Amino acid sequence: KQEVTQIPAALSVPEGENLVLNCSFTDSAIYNLQWFRQDPGKGLTSLLLIQSSQREQTSGRLNASLDKSSGRSTLYIAASQPGDSATYLCAVGTGNQFYFGTGTSLTVIP
Amino acid sequence: GAVVSQHPSRVICKSGTSVKIECRSLDFQATTMFWYRQFPKKSLMLMATSNEGSKATYEQGVEKDKFLINHASLTLSTLTVTSAHPEDSSFYICSAPISGQGRKLFFGSGTQLSVL
Numbered sequence: 001k002q003e004v005t006q007i008p009a010a011l012s013v014p015e016g017e018n019l020v021l022n023c024s025f026t027d028s029a030i031y032n033l034q035w036f037r038q039d040p041g042k043g044l045t046s047l048l049l050i051q052s053s054q055r056e057q058t059s060g061r062l063n064a065s066l067d068k069s070s071g072r073s074t075l076y077i078a079a080s081q082p083g084d085s086a087t088y089l090c091a092v093g094t095g096n097q098f099y100f101g102t103g104t105s106l107t108v109i110p
Numbered sequence: 111g112a113v114v115s116q117h118p119s120r121v122i123c124k125s126g127t128s129v130k131i132e133c134r135s136l137d138f139q140a141t142t143m144f145w146y147r148q149f150p151k152k153s154l155m156l157m158a159t160s161n162e163g164s165k166a167t168y169e170q171g172v173e174k175d176k177f178l179i180n181h182a183s184l185t186l187s188t189l190t191v192t193s194a195h196p197e198d199s200s201f202y203i204c205s206a207p208i209s210g211q212g213r214k215l216f217f218g219s220g221t222q223l224s225v226l
Binding site: 044 | 116151152201203205207211217219220
């Protein structure tokens, strides 16, 4: 069974810093990997989707990379802002199932 | 973009009552809908997978008679928490993948259930 882990569990950074969130998975036979953001008491908002054949995706200040062979993905956030404070989850898609990481709670301090 | 509309966003009910949560795909057909439960500061726990026109597949440990899932159309899936008790209080959220978008997952906004 696919296991997805996110490190760190929590991260606090000053505004303006660049940061990296990590996601690792145990089975490299994936279909895709998706990064989400969740604000307290809200649903999940999709940030970036990487297909298994892709190495990275970019959207604005966000860049997600995928290394299937090592079972890793990173989400890079440039020039962090207080509005980036949220929980970030990665989800690995395999077949008809999706496996979620434990999340990283990010706090950006003004 | 695709939207999954989930209602209600919040419900408070007395112990013993049943609560229905709806998830609608507004501009796409959702042949599959995932239902999750989330505890405070925890990740998502998959409860069941519903497929249009067939019985839902429940995860181990999830009571089928307690959490009734119906997926009668390609745009609507419902989760009914029957005879709710305080321990059922939680955040429930649905999601659907879109095949035409590389099986991208779209989520509803979630339902906070509080059972008194």
